[in-house]
Amino acid sequence: MDTGQHSAPAPEPRSDSAAVAARADNQTPGLFGQTPWQTVGPFFHFGLPWDGCADLTGPSQTGGRPDLMPTGYAALRGPERSRAAPPMGERLQLTGYVFDAQGRPVPDVLLEIWQANASGYYRGSGFVGRGSASIDEDFFGFGRAATAEDGSFCFRTIRPGRVHFKAAAGALQSPHIALGVLGRGLLKRLTTRIYFDDEPSNAEDPILGLVPAHRRATLMAQRIDATATGAAGPSTDTRAHYRFDVRLQGERETVFFDY
Amino acid sequence: MNAQLSNAGADFRREDGAQPPSLFPPYASTVERSPREPLLRIPQTPTEQSGPGEWEALFGAQVTDLTCTRGAPALGQRIIVCGQVLDEDRRPVARTLIEMWQANAAGRYAHERDQWDAPLDPNFSGAGRVVTDEQGRYRYTTVRPGAYPWGNHYNAWRPAHIHLSLMGPAFATRLVTQMYFPDDPLIEIDPIANAVPRAYRQRMVAHFDINITQPSYALGYRFDIVLRGRAATPLRAGI
Numbered sequence: 001m002d003t004g005q006h007s008a009p010a011p012e013p014r015s016d017s018a019a020v021a022a023r024a025d026n027q028t029p030g031l032f033g034q035t036p037w038q039t040v041g042p043f044f045h046f047g048l049p050w051d052g053c054a055d056l057t058g059p060s061q062t063g064g065r066p067d068l069m070p071t072g073y074a075a076l077r078g079p080e081r082s083r084a085a086p087p088m089g090e091r092l093q094l095t096g097y098v099f100d101a102q103g104r105p106v107p108d109v110l111l112e113i114w115q116a117n118a119s120g121y122y123r124g125s126g127f128v129g130r131g132s133a134s135i136d137e138d139f140f141g142f143g144r145a146a147t148a149e150d151g152s153f154c155f156r157t158i159r160p161g162r163v164h165f166k167a168a169a170g171a172l173q174s175p176h177i178a179l180g181v182l183g184r185g186l187l188k189r190l191t192t193r194i195y196f197d198d199e200p201s202n203a204e205d206p207i208l209g210l211v212p213a214h215r216r217a218t219l220m221a222q223r224i225d226a227t228a229t230g231a232a233g234p235s236t237d238t239r240a241h242y243r244f245d246v247r248l249q250g251e252r253e254t255v256f257f258d259y
Numbered sequence: 260m261n262a263q264l265s266n267a268g269a270d271f272r273r274e275d276g277a278q279p280p281s282l283f284p285p286y287a288s289t290v291e292r293s294p295r296e297p298l299l300r301i302p303q304t305p306t307e308q309s310g311p312g313e314w315e316a317l318f319g320a321q322v323t324d325l326t327c328t329r330g331a332p333a334l335g336q337r338i339i340v341c342g343q344v345l346d347e348d349r350r351p352v353a354r355t356l357i358e359m360w361q362a363n364a365a366g367r368y369a370h371e372r373d374q375w376d377a378p379l380d381p382n383f384s385g386a387g388r389v390v391t392d393e394q395g396r397y398r399y400t401t402v403r404p405g406a407y408p409w410g411n412h413y414n415a416w417r418p419a420h421i422h423l424s425l426m427g428p429a430f431a432t433r434l435v436t437q438m439y440f441p442d443d444p445l446i447e448i449d450p451i452a453n454a455v456p457r458a459y460r461q462r463m464v465a466h467f468d469i470n471i472t473q474p475s476y477a478l479g480y481r482f483d484i485v486l487r488g489r490a491a492t493p494l495r496a497g498i
């Protein structure tokens with residue numbers, strides 16, 4: 001299929017042959033539209049995670065994989081941030097594993113979370129929330145975590161408040177965290193949600209209501225005894241611990257959304 | 260003045276036919292990492308329609324010249340990549356974050372898991388980030404990455420590419436893609452690029468532009484990036 005293309009400015013497109021179609025590019029009229037997704041591949045660690053990106057509650061160096069940087073190299077530098085106080089709300093530690101179809105841990109996934117603050121307010125561009133009085137200066141609501149060699153991850157955050165189902169008003173959603181799953185072998189992002197298994201409002205959540213009952217458990221972070229968290233964090237930590245695993249395929253496959 | 264405001268509250272358009280499937284067996288590692296259950300369609304709520312901003316406070320400072328982050332100039336063909344981030348109605352996506360990462364000119368990543376026999380460049384780490392201006396425009400300078408081999412099949416080589424990550428205005432508009440170069444014969448035989456239907460694949464190929472090229476300095480490429488936009492008419496979802 002090599003058509004012997006050259007390096008002159010791209011010619012005006014003609015419509016007469018596959019050879020011309022093959023030399024079309026980003027600027028070809030008629031090709032305009034959504035840019036296709038492509039995998040992040042296995043080497044995203046020096047570009048996407050930054051030091052502390054998995055801790056939404058304060059400065060700690062979690063979320064990246066400095067062990068994957070060759071000697072003398074480092075990942076792209078993160079923000080200069082010096083939080084005086086942790087954000088409002090109940091502090092949580094969210095740990096888990098990502099598994100493939102064979103139940104093997106996946107060591108090269110990037111997880112992204114997006115959540116409201118403790119008052120149910122989403123900070124940022126496209127803002128939709130419940131009143132500007134509830135802005136929390138210390139809480140951005142976005143985080144990333146690259147999985148470790150054993151497929152594990154750990155986010156530190158706060159329990160999100162309830163947000164509306166539609167921007168204007170009306171029904172409230174149960175507290176939840178949006179989760180994006182990117183990685184080698186994932187041509188496009190998979191999206192799901194993390195709910196909390198001890199929230200009574202789950203029973204009335206409009207999104208959970210769309211999930212077949214027998215699969216709802218895949219969206220539930222399970223509250224666990226802090227003494228049972230192992231390597232998840234310092235034992236002196238007082239935050240509530242939850243466990244949430246992502247199963248990309250197979251038995252107990254996580255429910256992934258399209259929206 | 261901001262066209263997006265007039266559509267505030269409208270749903271973001273769905274993915275169109277340009278998007279690859281999650282399962283594409285020629286890209287072997289999709290086979291055991293893609294769901295078998297169909298995706299569950301849900302309405303967009305404030306969770307999906309909002310997204311982070313305040314990029315420098317959240318992510319860190321912009322890095323728009325990847326050729327001189329480590330002292331001496333990086334080796335390789337210096338290039339300028341610029342373009343516009345737009346939605347499907349050609350409305351600019353202002354003030355959004357683009358992150359990029361890439362192999363060096365020899366096709367080697369500054370990454371422990373990349374161990375093939377090509378040299379690291381001590382003066383190139385290969386990552387940057389830029390925020391679009393009010394017109395959605397961005398620009399960065401780097402070196403053209405080399406092609407590199409991978410283990411997907413016998414004699415597999417990835418075409419030269421720059422990985423690009425865009426946040427967009429909402430969690431729903433997230434996009435990660437790869438920018439390819441014109442005249443690269445490897446694109447046609449690359450399982451990752453080919454996961455995108457042929458009719459849309461060339462959207463990922465940058466356009467060489469002599470007007471972006473700077474005399475005695477760098478070749479120039481244009482690459483516009485199109486995110487899901489809000490539908491023209493606000494949807495009043497009943498559910």
Ligand SMILES: [Fe+3]
Binds near residue numbers: 041043362422
């Ligand atoms: Fe790559």
